[in-house]
Amino acid sequence: MTAHQRTAFSGGGASPRAAVRAQEIRGVSFPAEDERGRAQRFREAALPHLGDVYTLARYLLRNPADAEDAAQECYLRAFRHFDTFRGGPIKPWLLAILRNVCRAEYARRGTLAAVQADGMDAAADEVAESLWGEASPSPEAVSLSRFDAETVQRLIAQLPDTFREVLVLREINDLSYRDIAEVTGAPVGTVMSRLARARGLLRDAWLAEEKGS
C-alpha cells in the first residue's frame, strides 16, 4: 500500500473522540447532514412507541411528572446509543432502557423508600414461592365485574414491583414472554410464574374492590 492510499483510508474520524461518537462518516465533510439523517431514522423507529414507554413509566413510577422525566431520559439514552441497537423489534429495547431509568429513579428516591419497596417485594416473592409449593385454593368461579380504566389502573399500581412490571409488559405493552425476559433480565420460566402470580394477586385485589365498592 502506498503512502497516498494509507492517508486516504485513515483520513477523517480516526481520533479517539470521533470513534466514541454514536455515528460518524469518515473522511467526508457532511457530518451535520448525516446526524440529521440518523435522527430521522431514530424518530421513525422509536417515536411510534412513545405511548408504550410513557405508559410503562407511569405504572413503574406511579407518578405523571416522574414518568415524563423517565420517558424523556429513555429517549435521550436510546438516541445516544442508537448504533448499539442491532435491528429487530425496537420496542423491547426501548422498554429495557426505560426500566433501567426507572430503577435509577427508585434509587434516587431515597434509601428508605427503596428498602421498603424491596422488602415488600421480597415478602411478596416469598408468598408467591410458598403458595406455589402448596395446593392453593383454586379461583372461585365468579365473574369479575367491569371497572372503569382509572380503577383498574389503581389496582395494577398497587401490585408489588416485580409482579406489576411483568403484568404491564404483557397485558398493556403487549410483549411476548421472550421479550419480557429480555427487558427484565429474568429467565422465561420466572417471567411465566411471576405473571401467573400477578394475575392471581390482581384477581384478589379486584374481588376485594368489588366487595368494598
Next chain:
Amino acid sequence: MTCDEARILVHALADGELDAGHAREVEAHVAQCDACAAEFAAAREMKQALRAAPLKFAVPASLATRIDRVVPTRASATNRRALLKGFALGGVASALAAASVTFVVLRESHDDRILGEAISAHLRSLQADHLTDVLSTDQHTVKPWFNGRIDLAPPVIDLTAQGFTLIGGRLDYIDGKPAAVLVYRRRIHVINLFVAQGLGPAPATPSLEVVQGFNILRWNEGGLNLLAVSDLNREELEEFGAKFTAAARAAAQS
C-alpha cells in the same frame, strides 16, 4: 404433568405462548383437573377484563415537545424559518441558499435510498441462498462472467493472500441500475462489494457509514462507484477497501 406445573402453564396457554405439543399437554390436563381448569378460566377472564378497559396512558403534549428537543427533527422550526427569511430578503444569495437546501434534501433522500437498497441486497444475498451467480475463487473466471451482462468491467481482485477470500460474483440492482457484485469472505463475515455507475455522488475520499448496524464503505475508483456492505467491523472493512484499491490500481497499471 403435575398441577403445580399446570397452574403456571395455563397462563402461557391463555397467552398463546405454548408450542402445539405443550399446548395439547396442558389442555389434556385441564380437561381432567377441575382446579387447573378454574385457574385457566380465571386467567382468561382476567385477560378479558383488562382488555375491556383502555389502560394505556395518553402521552402528554409536553412530553412530545421535550422529546423533540432531545432528538432533533429533520426540518426543525428554526431551519424553516431561516429559509423563509431568505426568501423574504430576496436576491441571489437567498436563491442560492434555497437551491442548496433543495439539493441537500434531494441528495440525502437519494443517498438514503441507495444505502437502503444496498443493505436490502446484502440481506437478500445472505437469506435467499443467492449469494453468487458465478461461484469461483478465481478472478479470471469471475471477471469474464460479467461480460455481456453489464456495461462495465468491474475490477475483480483476488485478495485471498491479504485475508479476504473472493468467493464469487453476482448481478444485482441498486437504484434501478445494474450493479456488478463481488462477494468476499473474511472469516464468517460476507462482504458484498457493489460496483456500478451513478450510485449518487460518492465522496472523493472513502467514507464509512453505519446503517441498520451494517458498515458501509463507499469510494470511487477508476470512474466507478464502489460500495462495500458487511457486518465486518469498520477497521477491517476499511482495510478491505484499502487493499482492494491498491490491488486494483496495480492491476490497471500492469
